[in-house]
Amino acid sequence: MDMHVLLFALFAVGAVASAVLTVTRRNPVASAMSLVAHFFMLSGLYLTLEAQFVAAVQVLVYAGAIMVLVVFVVMLLNLGNEHRLQERSSLRSVMGTLIAALFAVQVIITLLAHPTGMNAMSPQALTIGTTESIGQTLFTTYLFPFEAVSLLLLAALIGSVILAKRHVK
């Protein structure tokens, strides 16, 4: 068995397991920490696919910044004893389950129609995932959206300050 495939399988199983834990844990902190674990697993998946930069950024941004804030807020709120959410089987949850099942069926059909198997990794994969090539693309071809994102972040920043500020006037 190839090392890559083995690691991929390992991380894939871990990712699914931690994702399941994320939605089934009743304690918000446990749920958040499962999500952190999930991000690590995803990062591992990216690594096995030679997407180094994305792997590092996945941990840096999601696990290291966003989830820290989530955990921070959960702790600040200090929810105390967690209560079991009484989820009655409403029309909504039935519909949700149905749609999810439909989606799963679709994924299975797609996979069966085109069995991808274990293809050898494209030699291109080694070069396109590096920081260097991503930087190159980002500052040449994708310069426009890249700069546009800065404006997006600016708007988000102004917006959050406005909404959070205690005394605006």
Next chain:
Amino acid sequence: MEWTKLLIWVAKGAILVNAMLVSAAYMVLAERKIAAWMQNRVGPNRVGPWGLFQSFADVIKLNLKEDIVPAAAHYQFHALAPIIAIGVAITLYAVIPFGDYVIIGGHTIQLGMAPNMNIALLVILAMTSVAVYGITLAGWSSNSKYSLLGGLRSAAQMISYELSMGLSVVGVLMLSSSLNLSTIIRSQADLQWNLFYQPIGFLLFFISSLAELNRAPFDLPEAEPELVGGYHTEYTGMKFGTLYLAEYANILSASALMTALFLGGWDVPFLPKLLGLQPGSIELALLQVGSFLTKSFALVFVVIWVRWSLPRFRYDQLMTLGWKILLPIAMANIALTGIGILLFKH
């Protein structure tokens, strides 16, 4: 994978982890000794000659102590927090190159676990940002207000200073155009240290590292007069010991990182050429590792020195410094570096 390679790898890992834990234990002793020296005291001197075995005594004591978990604590997270803390601390060492390489019996051995990783710097930044969990979880799971406040403070502080820390190394990246620590070190060969090209960057990195490490003058998360012991108030025995070791391990890794980024890493100016040492020879490797460790421990000394010299910041001062002073300076530093590269390198 060849067996010899795997064996070398495992051996390197074992040496690294053990060396790290022992040095962390000895840094505790060093801290106490230096503090005593600065305050005109004697310091620990009972165990062994000049108190040199004090660290072992401490570790044994911690191991033998009863492990007390508060009744209202979240048991799993209470146990998990020290593991995360020490795990992250150890992971950091994997990407640090302590020397170039050495050829023993036809095997080229890199002096580090993964010294040629192309995303090394990103991994380090990622790991330091993950380190927050150890502390916040420790604070939260103890279910004590002192711990919680300590944990919250440290989370806020580490998030705030991560920014200026990340931005302060951008100048270095621009100069060596790589995220690979070995490449960065090689680009500083022969006294072309980044310290001289990036003095502002170094200063910013040093200050933000102190804050990231929760060290004085930024040790608000464990400010004794207000928070008893901060996030590890409710920890005893080896769990406490692990948190404590992780803290010191982080000081060493931060110092090693500063050495690699700003002080030329393993670079020994001119001496190898003077002695005619070949790349790959054991002598050169020893010289390199020695140089790297000397620089790192010198920085560790500075970190300790700072702690016993400066008073603690107030919380608002800490935030003001991070967001309103360090961050803009770091950005200006990037712009300046860019202009400098444009003018002098092209």
Next chain:
Amino acid sequence: MGIDLFGSLPLVVIWLALGGVGIVIQAFVRDNTRLVFGYYISTLIATGVLAALTFGHTGLTFDGMVTMGGSGAFFDILFCVTGILTMLAARPYLQREDSEIDEFYTLLVSAVSGMMLMAHANNLVVLFVGVELMSISFYVMAGFFRKSIRSIEAALKYFLLGAFATGFLVYGMALVYGSTNALDYATITSVVRAGTTPFPMLLAAGVTLMAVGLCFKIAAFPFHQWAPDVYQGSPTVVSAFMSTAGKAAAFSAFIPAFTMLMPVGAGASYVMNMQLALAVIAAVTMLVGNISAVAQSNVKRMLAFSSVAHAGYLLMGIVSGTAAGHQAIVFYLTAYTFMQLGAFVIVSILERENDGHLEFSDYAGLSKTHPVLAFLMAMFMFSLAGIPPFAGFFGKYMLFIAAIDSGFTWLTIIAVVSSVISVYFYLGLVVKMYFSDPVGEGHATNPGTAALTLGVAAAFTVLLGVLPSVLQSMFTAFH
């Protein structure tokens, strides 16, 4: 790198004006509300003028990321004009509500720049960034009255549902990318046309998910439930802006995206199904919007449902998929923008603090207390209902023709039926204003600069109804 500087000017200027100069002014000038207001008005004017200048200068720029001129430029002008009119109406309104903060104008301009990105997008990444830029500005603007619980509710609802919809959109984009291996419109179109994708199921799923995301942004049937609450709770001028420019922006992205993903006569089998699905969505949206509007007693809520219904009419143009259909959308959007904006601005002028004076009953006898406002409101209502001399009629006519021409006669019949339903509540308001006696004392109103907005909106509502050829002649430049 292929950058055509002249053609990119509208986009570049609004960015630099916002992110480069505007922020500095706001950061370092004290008591700057008037200055910022004037600055952003002139920014929008400059952008609009530049868009007009580059109208004939079509092509691609920034390595094919964005289009120049043509319909994009037309939408730029529309967004800028709407932005200016909203700002003019917002100033007196916000002052009355005692919450004029200069950042309101910043967010408005950043929303406009996001809309411009959507209209100019020639790449899925640009489209996504544009959608997000607009939406994030909207989320904050919806919650701008932070002391009003309704405003906060609106912001939160809009944010949560909007973020969810964006998730759909991105997932759809990812699937489209995965199945066509391209992000730029031209390549995707060619793959879809040739039917050469190895994963037709994934492509179909991707298109469906993208349609869901965009349908949320235009507030079409199953994804319209946020609209009434958000438009009712938001500051009235924000509702005006969101329901007009926001909808126009969503359609400006919808048209090229679905010309790309759903080219008429393409090989992929999902195209027909998708067309039918959109037709059903359009039909249900009109009916649900209009029937729900009948039951409303709050004017803002009524207008919100009417905006849902109009999304249904506009979708007919997408369903037809023809150039004529798209022209009809652009025409109707322009007309709708002015009449809906006018109606909302009148509501904002008459509104009193704490959501006062928003009920139908408050409008009784308005013709006696505020004859001019009542007259204008009546005009906008007639136009929204699609009654002949006004712009709304002609737009609807074009849309109906386009739908019939592409074989969707049943859809047109439903559209006519729902238009008839809509007459009931639009004219109901007019009847209330003209044929009831005022209750209590009428209060003084001071429209301020909003008068200008109303004048322009009224002028266009009449002009486009009387001389539709003015706008139609511009369309020849698009295609």
